[in-house]
Amino acid sequence: MQISIREGDEFIKLGQAMKKAGLVGSGVDAKMFIQDGLVKVNGEVETRRGRKLYSGDSFSFEDKTVEIM
Numbered sequence: 001m002q003i004s005i006r007e008g009d010e011f012i013k014l015g016q017a018m019k020k021a022g023l024v025g026s027g028v029d030a031k032m033f034i035q036d037g038l039v040k041v042n043g044e045v046e047t048r049r050g051r052k053l054y055s056g057d058s059f060s061f062e063d064k065t066v067e068i069m
Contacts, residue, residue, distance in 0.1 A: 001021060001064060001065070001066045001067070002066065002067045002068075002069050003017060003020050003021050003066055003067075003068060003069065004068075004069045005053075005054075005055060005068060005069070010054065011052040011053055011054050012052075012053050012068065013049070013050050013051065013052060013053070014030070014034060014039065014041065014046060014048070014049055014050070014051040014052075014053060014059060015027050015030035015031060015034065015049040015050070017053055017059065017066065017068065018030040018033075018034075018039070018059075018061065021064075021066045023061050023062070023064060023066070027049075030049060031049045033061065034046065034047060034048070034049045035047055035049070038061060038062075039059060039060070039061045040059060040060045040061075041053065041057065041058070041059045042057055042058060042059075046059070053068045054068065055068055055069055056068065
């Protein structure tokens with residue numbers, strides 16, 4: 001799956017990217033999954049909801065991988 005950064009923005013935050021990809025219903029859900037260590041960014045566990053993702057980064061959650069474009 002791929003999602004795009006909004007036109008004019010350099011990055012998207014991890015929690016926002018999870019919502020945009022439809023993997024969580026709310027920011028609160030994203031926060032809980034991230035803090036519990038269930039999300040990987042570029043293959044490494046990430047616990048910061050505000051982690052900035054740039055074009056070329058990817059994250060995975062529940063056997064789904066999302067690429068940032």
